[in-house]
Amino acid sequence: MKYTFYPGCSQEGTALEYLHSTLAVLEALGVELEELEDWTCCGASVAAVMSDLLGAVMPARNLALAEQIADGRDLLTVCSACYTNFCRTVEAAADPKRLQTINQALEVEGLTYHGTIRPRHLMDVLANDIELEAIKEKVQRPLEGLTVAPYYGCQTVRPFSPFDDDQRPTSMIALLEALGATVHRHAREASCCGTSLVMTKQKVGLSMAGAVLEAALPADCIAVVCPMCHVNLDSYQDKVSGALGKPVRIPVLFLPQLMGLAFGLPEEKLGLRRLVTPARPVLEKIHNAHHATRDT
Amino acid sequence: MADVLDLTTLDRSLAQQVTPGRWEEMLSCIQCGTCSASCPAAHAMDVSPRRMWRMVNLGLVDEIMHSKTMWLCSLCYQCQVRCPRGIPLTETITRLKEMAMERGLVRSRASAAFYRSFAYVMRHYGRMREMEFMMRFILSSNPLGALGYIKLGPILFLRGKVKLELPTFGKGRLDRLFERVAELEGRK
Numbered sequence: 001m002k003y004t005f006y007p008g009c010s011q012e013g014t015a016l017e018y019l020h021s022t023l024a025v026l027e028a029l030g031v032e033l034e035e036l037e038d039w040t041c042c043g044a045s046v047a048a049v050m051s052d053l054l055g056a057v058m059p060a061r062n063l064a065l066a067e068q069i070a071d072g073r074d075l076l077t078v079c080s081a082c083y084t085n086f087c088r089t090v091e092a093a094a095d096p097k098r099l100q101t102i103n104q105a106l107e108v109e110g111l112t113y114h115g116t117i118r119p120r121h122l123m124d125v126l127a128n129d130i131e132l133e134a135i136k137e138k139v140q141r142p143l144e145g146l147t148v149a150p151y152y153g154c155q156t157v158r159p160f161s162p163f164d165d166d167q168r169p170t171s172m173i174a175l176l177e178a179l180g181a182t183v184h185r186h187a188r189e190a191s192c193c194g195t196s197l198v199m200t201k202q203k204v205g206l207s208m209a210g211a212v213l214e215a216a217l218p219a220d221c222i223a224v225v226c227p228m229c230h231v232n233l234d235s236y237q238d239k240v241s242g243a244l245g246k247p248v249r250i251p252v253l254f255l256p257q258l259m260g261l262a263f264g265l266p267e268e269k270l271g272l273r274r275l276v277t278p279a280r281p282v283l284e285k286i287h288n289a290h291h292a293t294r295d296t
Numbered sequence: 297m298a299d300v301l302d303l304t305t306l307d308r309s310l311a312q313q314v315t316p317g318r319w320e321e322m323l324s325c326i327q328c329g330t331c332s333a334s335c336p337a338a339h340a341m342d343v344s345p346r347r348m349w350r351m352v353n354l355g356l357v358d359e360i361m362h363s364k365t366m367w368l369c370s371l372c373y374q375c376q377v378r379c380p381r382g383i384p385l386t387e388t389i390t391r392l393k394e395m396a397m398e399r400g401l402v403r404s405r406a407s408a409a410f411y412r413s414f415a416y417v418m419r420h421y422g423r424m425r426e427m428e429f430m431m432r433f434i435l436s437s438n439p440l441g442a443l444g445y446i447k448l449g450p451i452l453f454l455r456g457k458v459k460l461e462l463p464t465f466g467k468g469r470l471d472r473l474f475e476r477v478a479e480l481e482g483r484k
């Protein structure tokens with residue numbers, strides 16, 4: 001199994017641990033990745049606001065690069081905003097006139113986009129390309145006794161949802177159970193994390209992040225598959241607690257970090273120390289469960 | 297008798313402009329309110345999404361530009377996937393934002409600073425640089441806003457979440473591409 005890999009900007013900065021844990025877990029599963037050379041920003045939520053065309057050209061530049069090495073391979077992304085931008089652009093390219101304009105712009109980069117690449121989200125690949133049995137086989141330290149609240153966020157499943165339900169997604173359930181964890185279903189699994197409103201309209205943004213955190217609180221931790229969701233849920237818990245007038249504290253891990261723990265991969269490869277809300281309670285729980293099973 | 301709205305003389309140019317190629321769908325809005333009921337930010341909006349779509353169809357540009365509604369949209373796509381008429385609502389909000397940016401009518405200082413700072417970094421480096429983006433954003437939105445990061449800032453730094461990179465000046469990585477796009481859109 002081989003994919004062209006688009007890391008995305010956040011994975012070079014705030015979400016470096018998402019990159020490292022994804023690479024470690026996919027390697028363990030025998031998945032091969034070829035990183036796209038010379039990739040640039042997908043445009044995030046910004047390019048399309050600056051101009052409609054720029055919003056298509058920024059992703060198209062990367063899709064065109066991916067076509068050059070594709071070999072029919074899919075383009076793997078780990079960020080839901082990148083994923084949505086790529087899917088939007090594939091859709092736009094179905095209109096020949098639009099595609100022509102996109103290519104008139106890409107000319108200055110010496111690139112041509114044909115609309116042939118299929119973008120894939122990590123969530124999709126983990127749930128649908130890799131056999132559940134293959135994941136089970138890799139589990140060395142089952143996450144027994146750990147209750148995990150799945151959180152998909154918006155753009156993982158909306159508006160493009162070729163692999164899951166856009167209101168009540170389920171992709172993570174079997175996977176988390178295969179790792180040995182107990183799944184805590186809640187009402188905010190595909191609600192909004194607040195995105196950039198946390199910066200521009202903080203009260204509103206924090207109320208959105210707060211609603212997700214509160215719904216997940218009965219669990220020991222939250223599992224996420226997007227760097228934006230992660231920043232909002234992991235880094236702003238102090239502010240959310242202030243806004244809600246009660247302490248809200250729950251570790252937020254990237255799904256591959258949880259997989260890596262269950263696979264018994266070395267902790268430094270998983271970047272758990274980089275989380276703003278410490279993951280210690282999660283590690284202790286796993287540790288204790290193991291001791292308990294060993295002692296009996 | 298109350299005034300009667302003559303639908304045949306209404307100005308459709310706004311609907312046409314913000315839903316390219318799909319404006320007839322826009323006009324099919326039945327005012328059911330599913331968009332407002334689905335919106336996680338509706339409680340904070342001065343004009344609800346349902347009302348705003350009506351205003352789009354009535355061509356009330358100034359009123360829309362004056363409202364803060366579009367700047368409270370978090371792009372969750374909930375209204376778009378649930379609209380029974382299948383109107384691409386979230387995409388349309390993005391077009392409204394574009395229109396406001398172009399006309400210099402952004403009713404939220406923080407939002408304008410957010411988009412401009414991000415676009416600058418994207419154009420100049422080709423990729424995000426979080427530290428420089430944050431500095432630019434805070435300085436151009438509300439320098440006192442930096443105080444809000446007094447606790448979180450150092451934690452992000454210590455965890456290696458933001459790294460120090462010196463800014464560079466001169467030609468930007470994607471200058472040519474941005475210029476070409478502006479040219480093709482007839483803005484230059």
Ligand code: SF4
Pocket residue numbers: 324325326327328329330331332345346349378379380381382383385
């Ligand atoms: S959900 Fe669609 S049809 Fe209903 S009010 Fe909103 S825009 Fe109109």
Ligand code: SF4
Pocket residue numbers: 331334335336337338345368369370371372373374375376385386389
């Ligand atoms: S996409 Fe924007 S307007 Fe639509 S429901 Fe989400 S936040 Fe509200």
